[in-house]
Amino acid sequence: MKRLLIPALAAASLAAAVTPALAQPGRAPINQREARIEHRIDQGARRGDLTRPKAARLRGELRSIERLERYYRRTGGMTAWERRDLERRLDVLDRQVFRNRHDRQRR
Numbered sequence: 001m002k003r004l005l006i007p008a009l010a011a012a013s014l015a016a017a018v019t020p021a022l023a024q025p026g027r028a029p030i031n032q033r034e035a036r037i038e039h040r041i042d043q044g045a046r047r048g049d050l051t052r053p054k055a056a057r058l059r060g061e062l063r064s065i066e067r068l069e070r071y072y073r074r075t076g077g078m079t080a081w082e083r084r085d086l087e088r089r090l091d092v093l094d095r096q097v098f099r100n101r102h103d104r105q106r107r
Contacts, residue, residue, distance in 0.1 A: 030069060030083070033090050037062055040097050049101040058097055065089050 028036070041058050044050035050058070065086065072082040 030086055030090070033094075034062060034066060034069075037090065037094055037097060040101070044097070044101040054100050058093070058100065061093050061096070065093065 038059070041050065041055055041062070045052070045055040068089070069078075069086055072078045072086070078086075
C-alpha cells in the first residue's frame with residue numbers, strides 16, 4: 001500500500017504545482033512584464049543604448065499601457081480579450097525597446 005501511496009502523492013503535488021504555470025504558458029504576469037520592460041528602458045538609458053528622447057517615448061508608452069490596465073481592472077476585472085490586448089501591447093513595446101537599444105544610435 002505504501003509503495004502506491006507515495007508515488008500517487010508525489011504525482012498529485014507535482015500536478016498541483018504545474019497547473020498554475022499552464023494557465024499562461026511562457027508568460028509572466030502583466031505587472032512583472034511591465035516591471036521588466038521598465039527596467040530594460042532604465043538600463044538602456046543608463047548605459048547609453050537609448051537616447052533621452054527614445055527612453056522618454058518608451059516610458060510614455062509603458063505608462064499608457066499601465067493606465068489602460070488600471071482602467072480594465074477598475075471596470076469589473078479583466079476579460080480574456082482585455083488581457084490579450086494588454087499582452088499584445090506589451091509584446092509590441094518589448095520589441096520596440098529591443099530595437100531601440102540595438103539600433104547603434106548612442107547618446
